[in-house]
Amino acid sequence: MKVEVRYFAQVREALGTGESLSWADDAPDCPRTVGQLRSWLIARSARHAEALDLSIPLRAACNQFMCHADEALPDGAEVAFFPPVTGG
Template structure:
């Protein structure tokens, strides 16, 4: 699966994107975030606060309980602020 990281998530992970083979037992976006957070210290720092993150699965905004299914791309965004 292609993983895309934006803004502060990208800065913390140190990558804008990467390809990962997601294990079969990782079924939802939330499962994927938990799994990714355990892959490195940097991923853990970027993804530890799952409730504040936003996600897009194959260009469609989704919540953490969305099933990964056959999706090819998961984008991970930090919270957006502004006026």
């Protein structure tokens, strides 16, 4: 499975513009939802843990549509994380 992750506003300042991720479809610990992806990223590094901490009210979009944490991750998805209000 492949996923493109994009970061915006202060998340982008902490982690950069984004990253490409891939893992085997049958990997037991691979994320299957947007919320699981966020948790998986948090476990990835201290920088990710700080920028994506679950106590921070971040919004998410999957394939350019706003979504909730339980949104399924399709192969080839583009997932974006950003604060509720972003500047121009």
